[in-house]
Amino acid sequence: MTLASSFRLSWRRALSIGLAVSSIALMGNVCSGPTFRAGVCVRDITPVTPGLAAAYEAEFGESAVVNHTDPVFIAGFGDNRAATGYHDRLWARGLVVDGYGGRIAIVALDLVGYLNGEVDTIRSLLSAESGVDYVVVHSTHQHEGPDTIGIWGADSLTSGIDFGYLDFVNDAVAACIDEAAANLEPARVKFATTDSVGLSLALDVEDDGQGVSDGKVLVDDDLIAPETDGRIVDSRLSIMQVTRRGPPHEVMATLVNFASHPESLGSNNTLISADFPHYARQHIEEAIGGMAIWVSGDLGVLQGPLDLDVLDPLTNQPAVRRTFRWAQVHGEQLADRVLSAIPDKPGNPVAIIRVATSKPVPVRLDNPYFRFFIAIGVLNPRLSLFTDGLPDDSVGTPFPPPFDVIPQALGEDLHTEVGAFRINEASFAVVPSELDPQIGETYRAAMTGAEHTFIIGLGNDEIGYQLPAPKWDDSCHACAPFILGGVPQLCPLYPNIDCNTVFQNNVGADVDPSISEAMFPILAELH
Template identity: 30%
Template sequence: MKVIKTIGISLLVVITLICVYGYINMRDRHPGYRTDLIIENRKPGVMRAGFAAVSITPEYMEPWNDTDNNARYEPEKGDTYEDLNGNGKFDTHWIAGFGNKVAARGVHDDLWARTMVLDDGTTRLALVAMDVIGMFHPMVIDIRKMVPEEAGITYLVIASTHTHEGPDLLGLWGESPFRSGVNKEWKEYVKRQVVQSVLKAVEAMRPAYFRFSQNLTEGRVTIKDTREPYVFDEGLRMMQVTDAETSETLGTLIQWGNHPETLWSRNLLISSDFPHYLREVVEKGVYHGDNIIRKGVGGIALYVNGAVGGLMTTHASMEVVDPFRDTVYVEPSFDKIRAQGDTLGLIILRTMEEKAVEIREAGINLRAKTFDLPLRNRLFRLAAAIGIMDADMTGWMKKRTEAAVWSIGPASFITFPGELYPEIVNGGVVALPGRDFPVDPQEAPPLRDMMQGTFRFGIGLANDEIGYIIPKSQWDVKKPYVYRDRPYYGEQNSLGPETAPLLYEELRQLLKELPGKPY
């Protein structure tokens, strides 16, 4: 009996410790934090704008030997590393997006926190475009609290480009599925660098004019939709900001919907993928050797992603035609992303030159709100409980997140905290026989139909990364499957089937409440 009693007490202690550990990991890291903004500008005028680019590139990683050349660090198969600092452990950065054990071997191009600050005299809006796979909402709140009050930021948006060739910042792609891939020192460094980027953009503010342009037909080049129904967010949308006194470009915001993963799964060099070359082209121009083909506009270019669910990708089997070298790239390579950047850059620069609408006076109308979403995904729950994911729970399996809408002159913007399926923003949600839920499309009409103005930007992975946001009538995890004989990838990486209709309703309401009238 004494032995049984001892075993029982020991089990109770273990269970208690596990529960406490899970509670600590899933606790609300920012109790009471809520955003609820409604701001209207009734007196348009000459606004001010500032841009900055601050590197977030990791500076230290140890070389390693990939014995079987499978792009995975597997010491059990003979892979070894050089312990350069003599601390007895492998100091690396785990590349996010293509499974576990992908250890970086070096850096191909810098990762950036690129910031645009806009000020109409009443509201100071900051948008940071980050070269990371994504970041959870608690990290966004941490950064907001780090920005000094004297910076005067009314609202800060941090949007991830979603590069699959940068270090893990979510925790899901570490050495094993049960070990976080986040380098904690680098994570803190990223926070500090984002703050510096915001402060530098504030310091650089100048009176500014805006030149809006868009190309809604040519952007499908180099995109493949890997899930039916085939719907894209292929529109290229640009906001060029120029100095009101010198006419020089301060910066350019570019929005397009595609996964930055053209380098694919065997790349071991840290990179922002195609956004690197795309931004270079917009800033510095398109070159063929030493010959310039088209001049860039200067300034600092920001790339923000759109609705990439579905998923939108330049698949490893997809051709990218080099616009100058009479070469077609299929295998993933840096030449392939250079050709992709050149191709897109040429379209963007031509569109900006030929189809821009200039606005000299404008104001910011803004609506932003915090809300909760249910966390139904069991794997996500486990990851949160064991500390791999920063859950930021506000209640039992309720995750805090955020969305915003704003307008500037003839342009309106929506932000969504993950990988939205394009049919939710552009239309085309279906409800076919065999679907898991016998419901009609819940996410209709499409969000862009409810937006103001001519230029309608949709910014994804903004202020959070909640995974795929799938129309409920297209949720498909039960047999018989609608389109093929096995489940799709999206549902495995989604909070759950209620995410899309709940987020859609929040955005619909925000658009309805957005101050101002259609331009």
């Protein structure tokens, strides 16, 4: 079922009316329908424990409200990385936009991911007065913040999640959206697109000077991109800026969409930080005011900064990797690109907004490792598996002999959601995954007529990597009974078994077909 059908006006007719009304509005008339309005909000979602409260106060000069139990296990790289202090704060940064056709809330969280069940709770917490048609809760996927998924605890046998903290975040995000919606004001919107090409030095074998590198080359990628030995990245920086309606058109918000894991600090850091987006946002805000919002894009499969070198202007040498200085140089360079790309003219005071969503989107769970760990209770997905649309927690031993002693959860699929929306000449796809940029390009291609395209990754869920089906290497899953049984060499595919994290920690080969089959119709509906 799609939401788009509930908006009765066709896009073509809406556009023509919008253009007509745009002319009226430009002449000074205020029309509550197509007039673009916006509101912004921000909430500090830094995890504060009894043990870290003093460190928070010392670092930021403000007393802290304890919202998390000790310790804070940092997510993203491995187990047992307990936070020892703070470098910068984590935020929920929200923007509510209202125009002809709908009202949308976009909230970006400095978190590794946020599951769909929590997003549902946020939606349920919103006041009716907020009037939001579509809520997007995005996670930047930064790797220097709390475990909100539950798989980075003290060891691989215990969870790192604090549900009380999730309750805090849910309240904060809902209150943020309510506030922004309650404070909508006449505004203007404009868009720009640039890229990060040239921001890295291309000194390493994995760095092609694109400002982002590809940590995992998939099969046949070298045929698509022989010039880079198969390294394919999305270096696009898509920008939406919202300003106040009247002169001097003060900036309210600058939203930046970029496809790179915020993980430049690496796995040894124990200070909580938003990573390089912190510096990018700070640089933008210092330069032009307003609030900067960082939205990570199609950053899978393993698009990121870890193998890049960037030139430190203070030393004229490559910045030392895995340091806050590196994150600062990279973040500020990205910010400078953004600032130089934003057109120096007033934005559009009217907006035609359309939304289309699809929920639930069933995704078949193919991963026998996940099924195994769910079956034995080590992995608790918190969201049920489903069969024929109904919750199914059953367990069995479906492998043929001699592997019919290995337990598996039997539910067929998990449920997630996808969405898309348009704001004037820009188009946005909201995916619940870490989307491979090659798929991202196909979504952008389907945004016919859109001058600026955005991919909001990890939107309203985090279901892991989404890669092109033809590049899916099934060896790790196909050999699972042999691997779980400890006899990988008996698998017919041995020794060509690729259990890279991209394939092992993946819902399965059905992710892309399922997400894309849900995404393309709603994109078609909007374009």
